[in-house]
Amino acid sequence: MHFNVGWLALSFCTGPAGSEAGATPPARETILVRADHVIVRPGLVLEGAQVLVRGGRIVAVGTGLEAPEGARVVQGAWVCAGLIDPWSALGLASDALAETNATPATRSVDGFDPYNMDHLRREALRAGVTSARVQIGLGARIGGLGTVVRLVPGLPREETIISDASNLWMTAGLTQTGPAQFVESGEGFTMVEGGRVQDPFERADAADRIVSALQAGKNYLIAKNEHRHELEDWAKKMAEKDAELDKEFKKSKKDREKAQKDAEEKDKKFEEKKYKEDKKPQPPRFDEDNEVLSNAIDGRLPLLVGAERSAEIRAVLAGTAPHGRLRLVLAGGSESVNHARELVERRIPVLVCPTPLGRNRPDEFEAHDLSLAGRLSREGVQVLLGSGGRDPAATRDLPLLVGLAIAHGLSRDDALEAVTIGAARALDVADRLGTVEAGKDADLIVLDGPPLESTSHVLFTISSGRVVVTPEG
Amino acid sequence: MLSILLALAAAPALQNDGPLAIRAKAVWTGGGKVLENAVVVVDNGRIQAVGVDVAIPDGAELVEHDGVLTAGLIALHGATGAVGETRDGTRPALPEGRVGLAVDLRHLDFVALREAGITCILVTPDAAGITGGTTAVVKTAGGTVLRDPAHLSLVFSNEGLSGNTPPTSTSGALALLQNLFAEPRGIVAEARAGKLPCLFEVREREDVRRAIAFAKDKKLNGALHGAALAGEVAGDIKAAGLSVIVPALAIGTPKRTLDAVIRLQKEEIPLGFGLDTPWNHAEALRLSAVMCVRAGLDRQAAWEALTAGAARIAGIEARVGRIERGLDADLVMWSGDPLDVGSVARRVLIGGRSVAAQEEVR
Numbered sequence: 001m002h003f004n005v006g007w008l009a010l011s012f013c014t015g016p017a018g019s020e021a022g023a024t025p026p027a028r029e030t031i032l033v034r035a036d037h038v039i040v041r042p043g044l045v046l047e048g049a050q051v052l053v054r055g056g057r058i059v060a061v062g063t064g065l066e067a068p069e070g071a072r073v074v075q076g077a078w079v080c081a082g083l084i085d086p087w088s089a090l091g092l093a094s095d096a097l098a099e100t101n102a103t104p105a106t107r108s109v110d111g112f113d114p115y116n117m118d119h120l121r122r123e124a125l126r127a128g129v130t131s132a133r134v135q136i137g138l139g140a141r142i143g144g145l146g147t148v149v150r151l152v153p154g155l156p157r158e159e160t161i162i163s164d165a166s167n168l169w170m171t172a173g174l175t176q177t178g179p180a181q182f183v184e185s186g187e188g189f190t191m192v193e194g195g196r197v198q199d200p201f202e203r204a205d206a207a208d209r210i211v212s213a214l215q216a217g218k219n220y221l222i223a224k225n226e227h228r229h230e231l232e233d234w235a236k237k238m239a240e241k242d243a244e245l246d247k248e249f250k251k252s253k254k255d256r257e258k259a260q261k262d263a264e265e266k267d268k269k270f271e272e273k274k275y276k277e278d279k280k281p282q283p284p285r286f287d288e289d290n291e292v293l294s295n296a297i298d299g300r301l302p303l304l305v306g307a308e309r310s311a312e313i314r315a316v317l318a319g320t321a322p323h324g325r326l327r328l329v330l331a332g333g334s335e336s337v338n339h340a341r342e343l344v345e346r347r348i349p350v351l352v353c354p355t356p357l358g359r360n361r362p363d364e365f366e367a368h369d370l371s372l373a374g375r376l377s378r379e380g381v382q383v384l385l386g387s388g389g390r391d392p393a394a395t396r397d398l399p400l401l402v403g404l405a406i407a408h409g410l411s412r413d414d415a416l417e418a419v420t421i422g423a424a425r426a427l428d429v430a431d432r433l434g435t436v437e438a439g440k441d442a443d444l445i446v447l448d449g450p451p452l453e454s455t456s457h458v459l460f461t462i463s464s465g466r467v468v469v470t471p472e473g
Numbered sequence: 474m475l476s477i478l479l480a481l482a483a484a485p486a487l488q489n490d491g492p493l494a495i496r497a498k499a500v501w502t503g504g505g506k507v508l509e510n511a512v513v514v515v516d517n518g519r520i521q522a523v524g525v526d527v528a529i530p531d532g533a534e535l536v537e538h539d540g541v542l543t544a545g546l547i548a549l550h551g552a553t554g555a556v557g558e559t560r561d562g563t564r565p566a567l568p569e570g571r572v573g574l575a576v577d578l579r580h581l582d583f584v585a586l587r588e589a590g591i592t593c594i595l596v597t598p599d600a601a602g603i604t605g606g607t608t609a610v611v612k613t614a615g616g617t618v619l620r621d622p623a624h625l626s627l628v629f630s631n632e633g634l635s636g637n638t639p640p641t642s643t644s645g646a647l648a649l650l651q652n653l654f655a656e657p658r659g660i661v662a663e664a665r666a667g668k669l670p671c672l673f674e675v676r677e678r679e680d681v682r683r684a685i686a687f688a689k690d691k692k693l694n695g696a697l698h699g700a701a702l703a704g705e706v707a708g709d710i711k712a713a714g715l716s717v718i719v720p721a722l723a724i725g726t727p728k729r730t731l732d733a734v735i736r737l738q739k740e741e742i743p744l745g746f747g748l749d750t751p752w753n754h755a756e757a758l759r760l761s762a763v764m765c766v767r768a769g770l771d772r773q774a775a776w777e778a779l780t781a782g783a784a785r786i787a788g789i790e791a792r793v794g795r796i797e798r799g800l801d802a803d804l805v806m807w808s809g810d811p812l813d814v815g816s817v818a819r820r821v822l823i824g825g826r827s828v829a830a831q832e833e834v835r
Contacts, residue, residue: 356753356757356760357754370754370756392725393726394725397764400767403813403815453810454763454767
């Protein structure tokens with residue numbers, strides 16, 4: 001298998017790369033946001049409400065809030081949480097994105113370049129997308145740990161990185177194996193995807209790798225748990241012995257002195273009484289990959305698996321079924337509607353990229369069918385929507401992709417959930433992002449119309465309590 | 474609020490035989506004019522009346538539409554129904570090639586187009602060699618060929634070059650084009666005489682420059698297609714009096730490209746959007762315009778480029794592109810603002826007949 005990295009060239013031909021690198025972002029402020037409609041979370045809208053932001057957090061949401069002295073007042077028609085692109089490539093160095101030698105412990109955060117593609121980040125922020133999950137290792141069967149980042153250029157690192165281990169990524173699907181063609185167009189290149197080839201043996205191999213990786217993680221987890229229990233038992237036993245020794249200390253001392261005296265009298269060599277030394281249990285050998293895999297098995301780390309065709313999805317579902325605590329998210333899922341019932345029963349969300357591709361492409365699937373999100377949602381499957389994780393420029397157009405999903409049957413509430421709190425939950429950052437509620441990070445957008453309507457404009461984007469987009473720029 | 478869309482095979486409520494009246498919350502008649510709560514009367518495949526206080530004829534079926542009613546969209550570059558017919562790499566020039574004769578008017582690929590609200594498409598020959606022949610405008614249902622030939626296709630981009638069949642170089646291709654027009658015959662003579670517009674296939678700005686020089690030299694008119702950054706030489710294009718067909722724009726299109734489209738509009742160059750079906754999804758047409766609007770293109774100009782403006786480039790403005798008495802009843806009932814990609818074509822009529830419908834189910 002080889003992975004063609006050529007299409008990544010796209011990202012570096014899209015404009016003046018890093019032209020404003022090093023620019024400092026606006027300062028954190030105390031901000032009162034006033035709006036006709038505040039979408040606290042999809043389905044809960046407060047009319048004529050305010051949001052108070054201080055110290056990078058949302059401190060109050062409600063009606064009748066007054067601006068504290070010195071606070072900046074920002075006004076618009078609609079307010080909702082900043083959009084999250086759960087499947088983005090924005091900010092990843094191209095070699096990291098295409099990495100084929102990733103292992104479970106490979107961290108996307110290490111391939112994240114906060115000084116690159118500033119112009120694309122600004123466009124995304126202007127479109128209302130404030131954070132994204134980026135993932136390296138697309139060329140590998142097991143791509144490593146994803147990371148959730150803020151898109152504002154120049155933020156302090158602790159504000160940029162929201163989660164440095166949001167998920168583990170694997171793929172059971174096809175990877176680009178055919179040669180990609182490059183067509184020069186205007187200022188840059190357009191990549192025509194290469195053919196995707198996978199025979200049944202490769203497919204079996206891909207599924208087998210996932211199953212065996214998870215099993216290795218499980219074995220490691222079992223070994224670790226056994227060690228923990230053994231250690232507890234050992235510590236308990238040692239404590240008992242200590243107590244016993246303490247209790248019988250005087251008697252023991254007397255006995256020892258007596259024995260010593262006896263030995264002297266009989267002119268014999270005194271032999272110290274020996275205790276059986278309890279051996280401290282040894283932990284299993286530390287393995288960083290197995291650490292990550294065991295976290296996934298234990299449900300502490302979401303597992304995203306890319307799979308498109310029914311055969312692959314079936315293999316993934318069967319291979320993960322024995323691991324009850326595993327939190328699986330299916331990515332791609334072109335033919336996932338066939339497995340809707342199991343997806344609902346096991347509460348497995350599907351991360352969809354509704355790309356408007358046509359027919360006759362050298363792509364195996366019918367166009368990442370735009371109706372996929374709507375059909376899954378109607379079957380009761382939770383849907384997430386992302387820009388696909390390949391083209392860093394696509395994150396800007398996340399609202400349009402979501403619009404296409406809406407036109408093709410996804411309800412507006414489900415669509416908003418898919419790119420706010422739904423994504424935040426799936427990536428374990430819901431304590432900080434995804435809704436407009438007190439206590440959460442101040443990442444929100446102010447619009448002149450309802451969010452996700454392509455005719456609405458983002459007036460203000462607030463990220464981490466900083467006003468990073470205004471109507472002026 | 475759960476709104477579910479189901480695609481239906483046919484629209485049961487619309488009788489296609491007698492007269493029909495559609496009362497819509499908003500009617501976009503064209504040229505930026507919007508009539509609120511207006512009625513459009515359709516009979517014999519034509520629009521009979523448009524207005525707020527139009528009398529509904531006796532016996533006419535009345536359809537109430539709680540959305541926007543517009544003319545059908547026009548896609549300006551595609552190969553729907555003629556995919557296999559557009560490749561003839563064996564000959565450097567095939568000016569007599571007529572896609573209009575080759576296109577399968579009942580190809581299933583047309584279904585996706587009309588479901589997306591596209592009622593006409595300019596079918597183009599492959600951009601191989603120096604010319605693959607002439608374009609044709611067809612409706613996406615009903616088997617109507619509106620105009621054939623519509624343009625003579627001339628290739629100025631290096632995508633027309635092949636490694637083993639002449640022309641194999643840009644200068645070779647230009648020489649062949651000169652030869653073709655040296656003693657023009659047949660369809661070439663018509664183009665030379667200004668009776669048939671040309672479709673100039675370009676990609677780079679340099680191709681645009683060459684095409685403009687050629688058009689000026691031979692006194693040709695028509696439209697440029699394929700150069701994403703054509704707008705960066707908008708002044709030259711305007712001076713040459715040519716129109717521009719903007720190629721379908723993909724998700725993530727660079728801002729520079731979008732800005733270039735806006736420059737074309739600012740120079741008041743007639744605009745349309747290509748689609749390159751079936752390689753692009755039918756929704757890519759409206760999406761292209763919406764992307765430009767989000768980048769700053771005038772809303773009205775974007776909508777014209779999808780309808781009346783495109784009709785003029787295709788030479789069919791006397792038949793379609795606006796909602797006006799006497800024009801073909803090619804109409805789309807949108808669920809909301811058609812420049813929101815989240816809106817959907819609830820119903821599509823071509824020649825007064827319902828050709829696509831999606832019902833909203835609650």
